[in-house]
Amino acid sequence: MSNNESMEMYLETVYLLENDHGHSHVVDIAKTLGVSKPSVTKAIKQLKDLGYVHTEKYGTITLTDKGREVSREIYENHRLIELFLQHSLDLPADEASYNACKMEHVISEKMLAAIRNYMEKNSIEVKSEFEKENETDIQNKL
Amino acid sequence: MSNNESMEMYLETVYLLENDHGHSHVVDIAKTLGVSKPSVTKAIKQLKDLGYVHTEKYGTITLTDKGREVSREIYENHRLIELFLQHSLDLPADEASYNACKMEHVISEKMLAAIRNYMEKNSIEVKSEFEKENETDIQNKL
DNA sequence: TGAAAATGTTAGCCTAGACTAACTTTTATA
DNA sequence: TATAAAAGTTAGTCTAGGCTAACATTTTCA
Missing domain, CATH: 1.10.10.10 (Winged helix-like DNA-binding domain superfamily/Winged helix DNA-binding domain)
Structure with missing residues (x-):
């Protein structure tokens, strides 16, 4: 996979x-x-x-x-990247999501780990959209 | 193209x-x-x-x-992304290069602009490898 | 309740981008 | 300088991941 x-x-x-x-x-x-x-x-x-x-x-x-299990991990990586882009580059939500969608399939495990590390250092909490609210526009999440 | x-x-x-x-x-x-x-x-x-x-x-x-002209732009974008990853995530050079190589083909113009902006704000100079030294291991640049 | 609409499937086609095998041309060297 | 090695090309195959057309099943509702 x-x-x-x-x-x-x-x-x-x-x-x-x-x-x-x-x-x-x-x-x-x-x-x-x-x-x-x-x-x-x-x-x-x-x-x-x-x-x-x-x-x-x-x-x-x-x-x-x-x-x-696998799909949750894929989606959480997507969210992680998305938030990283918002925080580090100040990208608006839609741009961050679009680029996260492209990046999630290609970047290395080490880079993902580095992003997790970055989030921790900057005290940014990564939670799923589902924990936050009830959204229905799935396209916005991909 | x-x-x-x-x-x-x-x-x-x-x-x-x-x-x-x-x-x-x-x-x-x-x-x-x-x-x-x-x-x-x-x-x-x-x-x-x-x-x-x-x-x-x-x-x-x-x-x-x-x-x-086109290939120089592609390569410069590669370098830009590479340096961004090194600076923002503290990725080692080889990891930064590998991931830049994957990212350069998929990210949006707006994200590239945001990276340029980031580099400027942090006073990081983006220059080509060729201006710096005489390297011969091309694989390391892709 | 039965016909139309919506949904799902199957079969077959197309393209990009790789590959191998076999061939042609150029280069190197005994 | 003749020939073997290296480099480049051509032809044909394969796979992934799309598509359309046509058909099957399920759902809706007059």
């Missing part, structure tokens, strides 16, 4: 949708990511083969425990 | 090789990027079609004025 931008985006989207609605649907994932339904079906099949999601034919998609 | 990681890497490599030796060869590009010679031939053909390089059959590869 490491270092696969496309799959990480699908997994992260499933995670966000599930946090909002308890499960996700092909059509919602397609809309969120701006891809076609068949692309989603194909990707979800791969996530299933990897043991990250459970699906029922013509039914809903839910994360397995493993999938939830 | 915008936002094409692969082509940007080829162009940047041509730029670095040319700065070191006055021109570049398929085989050197292949070694630097860790790809096969046919992959380089194909990529260079595309760069030629875009007007970025000049080639002679079975001969050397050189940048056009346009190509030099």
